Amino acid sequence: MTVDAVERAQVGPLLAQWRRRRGISQLELANLAGVSARHVGFVETGRSQPSREMLLRLAEHLDVPLRDRNTLLLAAGYAPVFQEKALDDPAMRPVLDAVRRVLHGHRPYPALVLDGRRNIVASNEPFDRLFTAGVAPHLLAPPANVLRLVLHPDGMAPRIVNLGQWRAKLLTGLARRAALDERLRPLHEELLGYPCDQPVPELHVPGPDEIMIPLELRHGDRELSFIGTIATFGTARDLTMAELIIESFFPADDRTAAYLTGS
Structure with missing residues (x-):
């Protein structure tokens, strides 16, 4: 996803896309992450802004690749946390x-x-x-x-x-x-x-x-x-x-x- 696309995206729909790709319900994700299904639903619809820690927790339980976790963070207004070192580093x-x-x-x-x-x-x-x-x-x-x-x-x-x-x-x-x-x-x-x-x-x-x-x-x-x-x-x-x-x-x-x- 390009920087412009990330800027236009909203974190809720992106998170919902990953949940559907993994084939689990909001309730199942909520149980895995230790939060309420209501909170997951609010995050996906944009009614609630997740903290960086909550977003990373949800991404971990959805097994989102690291590069796409950075995309989720950017869409939520946070700085990426996963770096990319060159092989000769x-x-x-x-x-x-x-x-x-x-x-x-x-x-x-x-x-x-x-x-x-x-x-x-x-x-x-x-x-x-x-x-x-x-x-x-x-x-x-x-x-x-x-x-x-x-x-x-x-x-x-x-x-x-x-x-x-x-x-x-x-x-x-x-x-x-x-x-x-x-x-x-x-x-x-x-x-x-x-x-x-x-x-x-x-x-x-x-x-x-x-x-x-x-x-x-x-x-x-x-x-x-x-x-x-x-x-x-x-x-x-x-x-x-x-x-x-x-x-x-x-x-x-x-x-x-x-x-x-x-x-």
Whole structure:
């Protein structure tokens, strides 16, 4: 949300939007926060001006991202409380050290770290070797965006066996995030324009034995299959740290495991 939009917004409707996104009632939120449902209703309609502490308490129970908590504070006339340090700030050194240890420890499996805009912050050697092989150099120039890397016709897309499924999965997730974070909207519009030579399902209905959508990737004369996991820093109080994502890939079948481990 831009500064002008924040200035025009009212905190009550913004708070109500987050409550509805989380699918809870005013009474449920009130019970979580230890206030009356009447007070929550008054805040949402603008009849009551919440204190900074009350607003932060409500946002905490709604699991509002830190960047959006700053937006709520601005809309209520308060200064933001969550800062955003650059990755090269000395205070971020322990975070980057932890990230490097995770990436190193995950070998021989691929892993990478992303920022809030899904730009690649760091990656390990297996990711670089397996996922970026044959990718056009312009897609790897900093800040390299992983969604662009995956879906661009000069990127990984020609090597992804189940590209249609992954395009649907990634664009659906990005659209959901872009609805909350306008910084991602231009990227979403760009990726929508990329070609895809496979059907892109609007809704994926799993088969009876299907438990996940693996990433099926051609690598030389092999087809490798991966499952992905995501980890975040759960106690972060800095915007940059809170938005970091560690994405780790594991073999989804014995053939892939044997190739990655050299067994």
